[in-house]
Amino acid sequence: MPKISEQQRQARRDQILAAVWPCFLRKGVHATSMEDIIRESGLSAGAVYLYFKGKDELILTAISTYLGQLRGLLLPVLTREEALAPLPFVHEVASAIAKHTKRAGIDLNAVILMGWSEAQTNGAVKALVTEFQTKYRDALTAVVRQWQRRKHVRAEADAEAIAKALLSFFLGSIVQEALLGDADPATLTRGIEGLLGTSVPKGPPGGKGRRRR
Amino acid sequence: MPKISEQQRQARRDQILAAVWPCFLRKGVHATSMEDIIRESGLSAGAVYLYFKGKDELILTAISTYLGQLRGLLLPVLTREEALAPLPFVHEVASAIAKHTKRAGIDLNAVILMGWSEAQTNGAVKALVTEFQTKYRDALTAVVRQWQRRKHVRAEADAEAIAKALLSFFLGSIVQEALLGDADPATLTRGIEGLLGTSVPKGPPGGKGRRRR
Amino acid sequence: MPKISEQQRQARRDQILAAVWPCFLRKGVHATSMEDIIRESGLSAGAVYLYFKGKDELILTAISTYLGQLRGLLLPVLTREEALAPLPFVHEVASAIAKHTKRAGIDLNAVILMGWSEAQTNGAVKALVTEFQTKYRDALTAVVRQWQRRKHVRAEADAEAIAKALLSFFLGSIVQEALLGDADPATLTRGIEGLLGTSVPKGPPGGKGRRRR
Amino acid sequence: MPKISEQQRQARRDQILAAVWPCFLRKGVHATSMEDIIRESGLSAGAVYLYFKGKDELILTAISTYLGQLRGLLLPVLTREEALAPLPFVHEVASAIAKHTKRAGIDLNAVILMGWSEAQTNGAVKALVTEFQTKYRDALTAVVRQWQRRKHVRAEADAEAIAKALLSFFLGSIVQEALLGDADPATLTRGIEGLLGTSVPKGPPGGKGRRRR
DNA sequence: GATGAATGAGTCTTCATTCAT
DNA sequence: AATGAATGAAGACTCATTCAT
Numbered sequence: 006m007p008k009i010s011e012q013q014r015q016a017r018r019d020q021i022l023a024a025v026w027p028c029f030l031r032k033g034v035h036a037t038s039m040e041d042i043i044r045e046s047g048l049s050a051g052a053v054y055l056y057f058k059g060k061d062e063l064i065l066t067a068i069s070t071y072l073g074q075l076r077g078l079l080l081p082v083l084t085r086e087e088a089l090a091p092l093p094f095v096h097e098v099a100s101a102i103a104k105h106t107k108r109a110g111i112d113l114n115a116v117i118l119m120g121w122s123e124a125q126t127n128g129a130v131k132a133l134v135t136e137f138q139t140k141y142r143d144a145l146t147a148v149v150r151q152w153q154r155r156k157h158v159r160a161e162a163d164a165e166a167i168a169k170a171l172l173s174f175f176l177g178s179i180v181q182e183a184l185l186g187d188a189d190p191a192t193l194t195r196g197i198e199g200l201l202g203t204s205v206p207k208g209p210p211g212g213k214g215r216r217r218r
Numbered sequence: 219m220p221k222i223s224e225q226q227r228q229a230r231r232d233q234i235l236a237a238v239w240p241c242f243l244r245k246g247v248h249a250t251s252m253e254d255i256i257r258e259s260g261l262s263a264g265a266v267y268l269y270f271k272g273k274d275e276l277i278l279t280a281i282s283t284y285l286g287q288l289r290g291l292l293l294p295v296l297t298r299e300e301a302l303a304p305l306p307f308v309h310e311v312a313s314a315i316a317k318h319t320k321r322a323g324i325d326l327n328a329v330i331l332m333g334w335s336e337a338q339t340n341g342a343v344k345a346l347v348t349e350f351q352t353k354y355r356d357a358l359t360a361v362v363r364q365w366q367r368r369k370h371v372r373a374e375a376d377a378e379a380i381a382k383a384l385l386s387f388f389l390g391s392i393v394q395e396a397l398l399g400d401a402d403p404a405t406l407t408r409g410i411e412g413l414l415g416t417s418v419p420k421g422p423p424g425g426k427g428r429r430r431r
Numbered sequence: 432m433p434k435i436s437e438q439q440r441q442a443r444r445d446q447i448l449a450a451v452w453p454c455f456l457r458k459g460v461h462a463t464s465m466e467d468i469i470r471e472s473g474l475s476a477g478a479v480y481l482y483f484k485g486k487d488e489l490i491l492t493a494i495s496t497y498l499g500q501l502r503g504l505l506l507p508v509l510t511r512e513e514a515l516a517p518l519p520f521v522h523e524v525a526s527a528i529a530k531h532t533k534r535a536g537i538d539l540n541a542v543i544l545m546g547w548s549e550a551q552t553n554g555a556v557k558a559l560v561t562e563f564q565t566k567y568r569d570a571l572t573a574v575v576r577q578w579q580r581r582k583h584v585r586a587e588a589d590a591e592a593i594a595k596a597l598l599s600f601f602l603g604s605i606v607q608e609a610l611l612g613d614a615d616p617a618t619l620t621r622g623i624e625g626l627l628g629t630s631v632p633k634g635p636p637g638g639k640g641r642r643r644r
Numbered sequence: 645m646p647k648i649s650e651q652q653r654q655a656r657r658d659q660i661l662a663a664v665w666p667c668f669l670r671k672g673v674h675a676t677s678m679e680d681i682i683r684e685s686g687l688s689a690g691a692v693y694l695y696f697k698g699k700d701e702l703i704l705t706a707i708s709t710y711l712g713q714l715r716g717l718l719l720p721v722l723t724r725e726e727a728l729a730p731l732p733f734v735h736e737v738a739s740a741i742a743k744h745t746k747r748a749g750i751d752l753n754a755v756i757l758m759g760w761s762e763a764q765t766n767g768a769v770k771a772l773v774t775e776f777q778t779k780y781r782d783a784l785t786a787v788v789r790q791w792q793r794r795k796h797v798r799a800e801a802d803a804e805a806i807a808k809a810l811l812s813f814f815l816g817s818i819v820q821e822a823l824l825g826d827a828d829p830a831t832l833t834r835g836i837e838g839l840l841g842t843s844v845p846k847g848p849p850g851g852k853g854r855r856r857r
Numbered sequence: 858g859a860t861g862a863a864t865g866a867g868t869c870t871t872c873a874t875t876c877a878t
Numbered sequence: 879a880a881t882g883a884a885t886g887a888a889g890a891c892t893c894a895t896t897c898a899t
Contacts, residue, residue, distance in 0.1 A: 009862070017862095033339040035248030039890055049864045054891065091416050115338045121393060122335030125328045126246035135397050142398075152416070162412030169394065169401055170409025174383060177390030180334060181382065184348050185355075188382055196383025199375030203304050203365070203414045222879075252873055262881045263874080273873065435883070443883095459765040461674030465869060475885045480870065517842050541764045547819060548761030551754045552672035561823050568824075578842070588838030595820065595827055596835025600809060603816030606760060607808065610774050611781075614808055622809025625801030629730050629791070629840045648858075678894055688860045689895080699894065 018056050018066075021046045025067040026111050034064060034119050065129050068120045071113070072137050078105050083144040088151040091158075095171075095197050099178055099190035114183035142172050231269050231279075234259045238280040239324050247277060247332055278342050281333045284326070285350050291318050296357040301364040304371075308384075308410050312391055312403035327396035355385045444482050444492075447472045451493040452537050460490060460545055491555050494546045497539070498563050504531050509570040514577040517584075521597075521623050525604055525616035540609035568598050657695050657705075660685045664706040665750050673703060673758055704768050707759045710752070711776050717744050722783040727790040730797075734810075734836050738817055738829035753822035781811045 009017075024046035028037040039060055043050050057063045078101040082094070089097055106113040124131040145168035152158040158167065174197065181188035237259035241250040252273055256263050270276045291314040295307070302310055319326040337344040358381035365371040371380065387410070394401035435443075450472035454463040465486055469476050483489045504527040508520070515523055532539040550557040571594035578584040584593065600623065607614035663685035667676040678699055682689050696702045717740040721733070728736055745752045763770040784807035791797040797806065813836070820827035 008860090030338065033248065033336070035246065036339065038888080040888090050891075051865070051893080052863055055862070060890070118331075118338060119335050121397065122332050123246070124397060125243070125331060126249065131397070138394070138397055149412075157416055158412060159415045162415060163405075163408050164412075166405050166409035167412040168409070170387065170406055170413055173387045173390030173394055173401065173406065173409075175386075175390065176393040177386030177388065180389040180393070181351070181386050184334065184337060184344070185351055188386060192379050192382055193386060195376050196379035196381070196386075197413075199362075199371060199377075199380040200383055200410075201414065201416045202372045202375060203370055251871080253871095256882095263883090264876085264881050265879080267874070268879075434881090456764065459674065459762070461672065462765065464867080466867090476870080477872080477886070478884055481883070486869070544757075544764060545761045547823065548758050549672070550823060551669070551757060552675065557823070564820070564823055575838075583842055584838060585841045588841060589831075589834050590838075592831050592835035593838040594835070596813065596832055596839055599813045599816030599820055599827065599832065599835075601812075601816065602819040603812030603814065606815040606819070607777070607812050610760065610763060610770070611777055614812060618805050618808055619812060621802050622805035622807070622812075623839075625788075625797060625803075625806040626809055626836075627840065627842045628798045628801060629796055677892080679892095682861095689862090690860050690897085691858085693895070694858075 014056070017048075017052075021048065021053055021056055021063070022067055022070055025063060026071070026116060029067070029119060030112060030115055034123055061127075061129075064123065064127070065133070068123065068130055069133055071116050071120070072133060074105065074109075075102070075113070075117075076137070078102065079141065079144075083141070083148065088148045090155075091152060091201070092194055092198055094148065095174070096190050096194040098175055099193050102179065103182070103190055112183070114179045117179050118183050138172070138176075142168050145171050227269070230261075230265070234261065234266055234269055234276070235280055235283055238276060239284070239329055242280070242332060243325060243328055247336055274340075274342075277336065277340070278346070281336065281343055282346055284329050284333070285346060287318065287322075288315070288326070288330075289350070291315065292354065292357075296354070296361065301361040303368075304365060304414070305407055305411055307361065308387075309403050309407040311388055312406050315392065316395070316403055325396070327392045330392050331396050351385065351389075355381050358384050440482070443474075443478075447474065447479055447482055447489070448493055448496055451489060452497070452542060455493070455545060456538060456541055460549055487553075487555075490549065490553070491559070494549065494556055495559055497542050497546070498559060500531065500535075501528070501539070501543075502563070504528065505567065505570075509567070509574065514574040516581075517578060517627070518620055518624055520574065521600070522616050522620040524601055525619050528605065529608070529616055538609070540605045543605050544609050564598070564602075568594050571597050653695070656687075656691070660687065660692055660695055660702070661706055661709055664702060665710070665755060668706070668758060669751060669754055673762055700766075700768075703762065703766070704772070707762065707769055708772055710755050710759070711772060713744065713748075714741070714752070714756075715776070717741065718780065718783075722780070722787065727787045729794075730791060730840070731833055731837055733787065734813075735829050735833040737814055738832050741818065742821070742829055751822070753818045756818050757822050777811065777815075781807050784810050 021042070024042050025037075028041045028045055031037075032041065039050070039053070042063065043053050046053060053063075057066065079098065082089070082097045082101060088094060102113050102117075120130065120134055124134040146164050149158060149162075149164040149167045149171070153160050153162065153164060158164075174193065178188050178190075178193050234255070237255050238250075241254045241258055244250075245254065252263070252266070255276065256266050259266065266276075270279065292311065295302070295310045295314060301307060315326050315330075333343065333347060337347040359377050362371060362375075362377040362380045362384070366373050366375065366377060371377075387406075391401050391406050447468070450468050451463075454467045454471055457463075458467065465476070465479070468489065469479050472479060479489075483492065505524065508515070508523045508527060514520060528539050528543075546556065546560055550560040572590050575584060575590040575593045575597070579586050579588065579590060584590075600619065604614050604616075604619050660681070663681050667680045667684055670676075671680065678689070678692070681702065682692055685692065692702075696705065718737065721728070721736045721740060727733060741752050741756075759769065759773060763773040785803050788797060788801075788803040788806045788810070792799050792801065792803060797803075813832075817827050817832050
């Protein structure tokens with residue numbers, strides 16, 4: 006039984022997936038019809054359904070695939086033996102997405118935005134995305150802890166809170182780049198550099214359980 | 219020649235718009251059918267089309283309305299005669315959205331995410347959103363300049379880059395809250411506080427056009 | 432809210448149902464497409480789905496409706512105060528279906544055959560059909576008991592077994608009429624009349640492989 | 645020029661046909677997809693089409709094959725040199741189908757019902773089925789004539805009408821067994837036995853062309 | 858002969874929108 | 879102004895059949 010080889014099978018799936026994002030970016034995830042994807046992929050309707058159960062699986066796989074690529078981009082930076090110092094680190098992380106976008110010819114920022122939106126109403130996608138962000142944030146926490154050990158950051162600071170703040174910067178840059186197109190890594194880095202020089206004259210507003218000390 | 223007063227007309231539009239976000243949040247913008255909205259609004263199909271041209275106008279107006287509410291929330295904080303100091307400011311801005319969400323019973327974070335995604339493929343929405351973010355960022359720049367005058371931030375820092383970074387931070391916090399649900403204003407402020415204490419040992423890696431002057 | 436009146440609603444349903452059997456008889460239940468029914472009904476696709484959930488409901492209702500008509504035809508004969516004598520009874524029952532077929536212009540025999548076949552793989556239809564046949568047979572049993580009281584049939588005979596045999600005659604006539612077209616009520620009655628004159632030389636077979644000699 | 649022997653060819657056809665009825669009985673003739681049959685047969689799509697032109701031929705052959713088996717079951721009983729007496733005859737015929745069903749593990753009653761339904765809209769199947777029933781009825785007529793010669797049945801009775809009635813009975817028993825499952829040969833025979841003892845007090849109502857001479 | 862991936866016409870169903878009342 | 883039944887063009891998906899290997 007000379008079934009198609011696993012390799013060929015994956016090639017077909019890739020061929021179809023390669024057609025998905027151009028469509029999604031052009032018309033939006035839900036406004037894209039299967040016919041759009043089918044035409045773009047160059048295959049027949051039946052063939053697409055031979056490799057994917059239906060539109061839902063296609064959406065899920067498309068998002069999952071891109072999250073995987075993103076992971077591949079960020080992993081080296083996040084898990085370096087010795088973490089970069091804060092500003093180089095920010096620059097490096099912010100650059101990863103920009104580079105990939107340029108390389109693949111797909112606006113990864115827009116892809117990510119659509120993924121987040123999809124996650125709001127699609128449980129499977131939400132699981133994917135939250136798991137990714139959680140891991141991402143955990144890695145950031147580890148980096149912050151290194152910074153603390155290396156005295157870049159005060160030892161008594163809340164590493165997790167800092168990781169959350171850092172993640173916000175990165176996620177927000179994606180939004181800003183997708184919508185305004187002028188939030189390049191260098192600018193973000195410079196902005197954060199400016200912020201880091203900020204003096205903290207008074208304690209922050211006494212929120213509920215805010216103050217620690 | 220309107221047969222009803224402008225006031226009544228607006229009341230009807232509001233009634234319909236009030237039905238839109240619950241639907242969008244439940245099923246997503248495009249998976250929501252007109253019938254969903256019609257049922258939720260308690261009006262008839264015909265009535266809805268009497269007040270809105272079609273689904274597109276409904277989407278646009280729904281997003282526009284929420285941007286308006288957001289503007290109302292942020293304006294007082296952003297345009298205070300004398301801007302808050304950095305940490306209180308961060309806390310105040312981050313709180314604005316959380317408060318509104320609690321008050322209106324609508325997850326504003328999710329609404330905003332959907333709006334961004336919609337903006338990717340809908341020109342009218344994109345115009346709305348970019349205009350909003352641009353104004354928001356300009357206001358942030360003004361605040362940063364105040365900080366510089368008050369020596370919270372170094373005078374030679376790039377105020378616009380800092381505003382972009384700040385905007386990223388706020389936008390990213392929306393994402394984080396929508397997806398992970400654990401990015402409350404207090405934690406975020408604490409994270410920023412921790413970051414502000416960061417020392418910048420070396421200049422960041424001299425990327426492409428990094429340093430302006 | 433001037434919804435359509437229940438009467439109008441039923442009229443529409445009838446209009447659609449009236450289109451169903453001509454289609455089913457022409458092409459078969461499953462080879463009939465919704466488009467066939469839609470075209471035959473003179474309505475639009477949407478309208479048909481406004482009155483029936485889908486094809487399954489249409490099939491079920493179509494069969495149910497015809498069973499109802501059949502019930503209406505048979506009830507008067509089966510539940511007469513004083514049952515007809517055997518031969519007139521057979522003739523009357525067998526005529527009921529023939530008459531209806533002529534009146535409605537729909538070959539009820541074929542309809543019934545399709546219903547039976549559908550029942551083999553469609554639980555809801557099976558429930559409908561078996562319930563009908565069971566009731567039908569119970570009524571026959573009651574008639575046979577009357578015959579026993581009136582000495583047409585021996586008192587010690589098994590009334591239920593006789594009812595089963597009678598039902599077989601009637602059901603089989605439907606088949607024969609649908610396929611060969613020459614099993615009219617008069618002929619069936621004459622055939623049974625001939626059988627009734629049969630002498631039973633030996634006792635009937637007792638158990639399974641029962642006596643023969 | 646067949647590349648394989650006729651014997652091998654027939655073996656392959658049998659292998660495929662063996663897969664057909666299990667599928668048909670499970671899902672219905674038309675709801676069964678070629679893929680269902682292909683999977684059940686253990687062959688490839690191409691192979692099935694090598695031995696059968698298409699689904700239509702498969703349906704026709706499947707029905708034809710089962711009619712052939714039925715013929716094989718009934719022939720010995722119907723064409724005995726000396727026909728059985730009425731009650732043993734009824735029992736024997738009714739048993740034939742039940743036995744086969746048990747032996748082959750396929751519910752022959754259901755198969756037959758589906759065949760009849762298919763015949764309503766498929767000319768080739770109709771030809772097959774009517775030819776079968778006609779022959780069957782002719783054989784029954786011959787049996788009835790033997791009964792007349794042996795005085796089981798009155799000589800002046802209409803042998804053909806009696807054969808039609810008998811055929812109805814047998815066909816109807818198939819229906820009853822398929823749908824209610826409680827029409828076993830013994831019960832049916834007992835029912836007929838009870839009927840044969842029926843007295844015919846008056847002539848049946850002089851319907852249209854009832855009595856011939 | 859045998860395989861099973863590929864095809865694409867056709868299926869059921871939904872849904873934004875209209876319009877007679 | 880208001881209603882909601884009706885429309886019909888898409889939409890997602892299936893499946894009998896073919897053909898390159």
